[in-house]
Amino acid sequence: xxxxxxxxxxxxxxxxxxxxxxxxxxxxxxxxxxxxxxxxxxxxxxxxxxxxxxxxxxxxxxxxxxxxxxxxxxxxxxxxxxxxxxxxxxxxxxxxxxxxxxxxxxxxxxxxxxxxxxxxxxxxxxxxxxxxxxxxxxxxxxxxxxxxxxxxxxxxxxxxxxxxxxxxxxxxxxxxxxxxxxxxxxxxxxxxxxxxxxxxxxxxxxxxxxxxxxxxxxxxxxxxxxxxxxxxxxxxxxxxxxxxxxxxxxxxxxxxxxxxxxxxxxxxxxxxxxxxxxxxxxxxxxxxxxxxxxxxxxxxxxxxxxxxxxxxxxxxxxxxxxxxxxxxxxxxxxxxxxxxxxxxxxxxxxxxxxxxxxxxxxxxxxxxxxxxxxxxxxxxxxxxxxxxxxxxxxxxxxxxxxxxxxxxxxxxxxxxxxxxxxxxxxxxx
Amino acid sequence: xxxxxxxxxxxxxxxxxxxxxxxxxxxxxxxxxxxxxxxxxxxxxxxxxxxxxxxxxxxxxxxxxxxxxxxxxxxxxxxxxxxxxxxxxxxxxxxxxxxxxxxxxxxxxxxxxxxxxxxxxxxxxxxxxxxxxxxxxxxxxxxxxxxxxxxxxxxxxxxxxxxxxxxxxxxxxxxxxxxxxxxxxxxxxxxxxxxxxxxxxxxxxxxxxxxxxxxxxxxxxxxxxxxxxxxxxxxxxxxxxxxxxxxxxxxxxxxxxxxxxxxxxxxxxxxxxxxxxxxxxxxxxxxxxxxxxxxxxxxxxxxxxxxx
Numbered sequence: 001x002x003x004x005x006x007x008x009x010x011x012x013x014x015x016x017x018x019x020x021x022x023x024x025x026x027x028x029x030x031x032x033x034x035x036x037x038x039x040x041x042x043x044x045x046x047x048x049x050x051x052x053x054x055x056x057x058x059x060x061x062x063x064x065x066x067x068x069x070x071x072x073x074x075x076x077x078x079x080x081x082x083x084x085x086x087x088x089x090x091x092x093x094x095x096x097x098x099x100x101x102x103x104x105x106x107x108x109x110x111x112x113x114x115x116x117x118x119x120x121x122x123x124x125x126x127x128x129x130x131x132x133x134x135x136x137x138x139x140x141x142x143x144x145x146x147x148x149x150x151x152x153x154x155x156x157x158x159x160x161x162x163x164x165x166x167x168x169x170x171x172x173x174x175x176x177x178x179x180x181x182x183x184x185x186x187x188x189x190x191x192x193x194x195x196x197x198x199x200x201x202x203x204x205x206x207x208x209x210x211x212x213x214x215x216x217x218x219x220x221x222x223x224x225x226x227x228x229x230x231x232x233x234x235x236x237x238x239x240x241x242x243x244x245x246x247x248x249x250x251x252x253x254x255x256x257x258x259x260x261x262x263x264x265x266x267x268x269x270x271x272x273x274x275x276x277x278x279x280x281x282x283x284x285x286x287x288x289x290x291x292x293x294x295x296x297x298x299x300x301x302x303x304x305x306x307x308x309x310x311x312x313x314x315x316x317x318x319x320x321x322x323x324x325x326x327x328x329x330x331x332x333x334x335x336x337x338x339x340x341x342x343x344x345x346x347x348x349x350x351x352x353x354x355x356x357x358x359x360x361x362x363x364x365x366x367x368x369x370x371x372x373x374x375x376x377x378x379x380x381x382x383x384x385x386x387x388x389x390x391x392x393x394x395x396x397x398x399x400x401x402x403x404x405x406x407x408x409x410x411x412x413x414x415x416x417x418x419x420x421x422x423x424x425x426x427x428x429x
Numbered sequence: 430x431x432x433x434x435x436x437x438x439x440x441x442x443x444x445x446x447x448x449x450x451x452x453x454x455x456x457x458x459x460x461x462x463x464x465x466x467x468x469x470x471x472x473x474x475x476x477x478x479x480x481x482x483x484x485x486x487x488x489x490x491x492x493x494x495x496x497x498x499x500x501x502x503x504x505x506x507x508x509x510x511x512x513x514x515x516x517x518x519x520x521x522x523x524x525x526x527x528x529x530x531x532x533x534x535x536x537x538x539x540x541x542x543x544x545x546x547x548x549x550x551x552x553x554x555x556x557x558x559x560x561x562x563x564x565x566x567x568x569x570x571x572x573x574x575x576x577x578x579x580x581x582x583x584x585x586x587x588x589x590x591x592x593x594x595x596x597x598x599x600x601x602x603x604x605x606x607x608x609x610x611x612x613x614x615x616x617x618x619x620x621x622x623x624x625x626x627x628x629x630x631x632x633x634x635x636x637x638x639x640x641x642x643x644x645x646x647x648x649x650x651x652x653x654x655x656x657x658x659x660x661x662x663x664x665x666x667x668x669x670x671x672x673x674x675x676x677x678x679x680x681x682x683x684x685x686x687x688x689x690x691x692x693x694x695x696x697x698x699x700x701x702x703x704x705x706x707x708x709x710x711x712x713x714x715x716x717x718x719x720x721x722x723x724x725x726x727x728x729x730x731x732x733x734x735x736x737x
Contacts, residue, residue, distance in 0.1 A: 257597010
């Protein structure tokens with residue numbers, strides 16, 4: 001009798017078990033991992049608030065952040081992919097998406113993305129987010145690069161501060177007028193133009209000259225990426241870029257040791273009358289050098305010799321990874337980041353003093369600020385860096401040191417550009 | 430009787446096991462750790478250097494065997510050749526600088542003076558400071574606008590006109606600037622080890638030399654240098670290995686620039702492994718580093734054996 005009872009009890013328990021486990025499964029909270037590189041407290045608050053709002057709306061879902069420094073983000077994400085532990089949602093630098101799309105790291109986003117949401121973005125915002133078939137993410141905030149100039153130094157040099165250089169000839173003329181020995185010791189202490197050329201930065205300031213001259217830098221030819229840096233336009237652009245230092249001496253060769261911050265410091269101190277730098281520097285100067293108010297202005301990059309306008313500028317990107325186990329929930333969170341009035345994306349962009357490629361953003365009062373407007377205007381002719389899969393490696397291994405060597409007078413322009421093409425082609429067989 | 434025999438046989442067996450196997454049991458945990466954290470990565474790294482283990486195979490975890498291809502490509506790679514040359518130059522300058530300054534400081538700290546203990550402790554500071562913090566401090570020291578070095582040189586009247594961009598204005602200057610930082614970091618180790626060597630020299634030898642009227646130069650030549658030979662060989666070997674493999678300080682200070690001026694092999698390995706995701710190629714660069722280290726060690730063993 002006792003045995004029979006035990007058997008019946010066991011049978012009942014076994015019969016209930018799947019239901020019990022299923023219920024436990026259903027109640028098990030979902031954890032979404034969000035990998036991003038934000039380090040600014042103001043914009044972090046936007047993310048933290050978004051997570052709180054999302055978790056309140058979806059009680060069964062938790063969002064866990066993985067915050068990684070910009071310098072490590074690319075390799076960290078790669079390692080997470082290799083280890084099959086990729087986050088659900090990932091924020092990446094705007095130039096990285098192409099490489100990971102090729103690796104099929106992201107989910108095509110069309111099935112989630114409503115048409116009206118897609119229409120909110122400027123068409124060129126998706127340039128690096130698609131392949132022949134699909135769209136693999138959404139543009140996040142980003143930046144354009146442009147010109148900063150000291151209006152008071154323009155006046156001292158007899159230049160019109162209302163008319164920043166509009167083309168290369170005017171840029172060179174202004175830079176020559178602004179390059180001066182102000183204390184009469186026989187050495188130049190005010191340079192006409194500065195731009196960062198340390199570490200991994202020179203290429204970002206060389207590319208706009210290439211595009212303005214009409215050089216495509218790299219192109220797809222018969223299914224293969226090919227470097228075209230040594231073509232006529234590329235040589236013209238690179239020669240102009242290098243001659244600013246070597247021939248015209250309106251830029252010091254010490255820029256090869258200056259990052260964006262060092263150049264900004266030089267601009268604030270009056271050592272550079274003009275500089276090329278990223279849009280976020282507007283906020284940095286405003287916050288750190290209030291004494292300069294009214295003594296500086298900004299302008300888009302000058303046009304090239306044939307009138308082509310071009311600037312470097314691109315949004316960073318957000319993606320749902322293919323390895324995510326919760327793609328639907330990940331999209332819900334991503335969607336929330338683009339919602340609200342102003343949208344969380346707009347709030348984030350304003351906090352970091354950057355831009356986003358939405359039509360609405362251009363109309364915001366923030367974008368009409370006179371110091372920011374030239375950067376907003378540049379969005380229409382801004383380009384991503386080349387989207388070739390190995391461009392990043394090429395940039396770090398060959399291009400940047402090569403540009404520095406030319407600036408330091410160690411290599412000739414033509415031979416360097418030919419080397420660039422050869423090495424780029426070797427990386428893209 | 431049988432029981433007794435069994436018992437004594439059991440004791441013998443127990444003694445035998447304790448005597449022969451137990452010691453191995455004691456070292457087994459360490460042996461396992463060494464196998465896991467040293468031998469396996471080394472063997473795996475060497476294996477990878479003979480494979481094409483790039484981005485796409487990386488995701489599928491399937492290295493493709495290519496034999497000597499990576500090493501052949503390395504020989505054709507001008508960035509590798511430049512990095513190798515820079516690494517050798519960097520190692521020679523830094524190790525020599527560390528040894529010379531370390532020896533001078535050790536001689537000074539070996540003398541009797543008030544506060545010697547304090548100075549011996551203070552000299553360890555560069556060695557204790559984490560490399561990353563030290564690199565950031567050196568970036569500040571070398572800063573063109575606000576760096577203390579330019580300010581000091583200007584105040585001493587040695588700098589006129591524009592401030593010097595120590596890490597960027599010329600390739601030689603940048604290499605020398607990072608070498609100074611490297612020397613600063615390694616001097617305490619040299620000093621302390623050489624000081625220990627100096628203290629092991631019997632006092633009677635100094636006294637005898639004084640009685641014989643030997644000059645300081647002769648004391649150094651005939652007493653100090655011969656007694657420091659072995660310890661110098663060891664410290665120079667260790668310092669060479671550490672300096673040849675140095676990565677963090679230089680990477681943080683210059684990222685290998687400008688124009689490859691400070692592009693060490695370790696930086697190139699990192700770039701190829703974690704930026705280019707060319708793990709096989711990076712392993713081949715590391716393989717070359719390993720071979721160089723083995724040559725240095727062989728030379729060291731040859732020297733010490735000859736001494737014996």
